[in-house]
Amino acid sequence: MAYIVAPSCHKCKYTDCVSVCPVDCFYELDNMLVIHPEECIDCGACEPECPASAIFEESDLPDKWNYMIEFNAVTSGAMEPADASGDYSGVRGLPADVINEQKEPLPNADAEIDIEKTQAEMEAHYNFKA
Ligand code: SF4
Numbered sequence: 001m002a003y004i005v006a007p008s009c010h011k012c013k014y015t016d017c018v019s020v021c022p023v024d025c026f027y028e029l030d031n032m033l034v035i036h037p038e039e040c041i042d043c044g045a046c047e048p049e050c051p052a053s054a055i056f057e058e059s060d061l062p063d064k065w066n067y068m069i070e071f072n073a074v075t076s077g078a079m080e081p082a083d084a085s086g087d088y089s090g091v092r093g094l095p096a097d098v099i100n101e102q103k104e105p106l107p108n109a110d111a112e113i114d115i116e117k118t119q120a121e122m123e124a125h126y127n128f129k130a
């Protein structure tokens, strides 16, 4: 079991989450972060730090975002795209690079997130199909 980053992280990068992770298991895509499920020690420190409420313990992840379990695993490098059920052929720059220091948020970062719009934008941005 690991913690999972949900689509509401898209376009945030406040990266408050990164500053508290004791094992540096966050990875950075160009518009969002993901968690490496085999490196995450399930400590829960990051969840309350996220202003977008985008981090879930795997068992608490809403069903509609179940595909994000695999998305986090593949984009962080824990799973090969070929072994995944989703289409990762259009996702840029895999695997993502580790991020272990807080940085300035993206210029368009906004904690007042429209979850449904963000999900659609994330999937379109990464040309990803679950
Ligand atoms: S604080 Fe939350 S929304 Fe922002 S980068 Fe971290 S996980 Fe993503």
Ligand code: SF4
Binding pocket: 003, 020, 021, 022, 023, 024, 025, 026, 035, 039, 040, 041, 042, 043, 044, 045, 046, 047
């Ligand atoms: S639950 Fe702990 S180990 Fe896992 S990503 Fe969050 S801070 Fe890092």
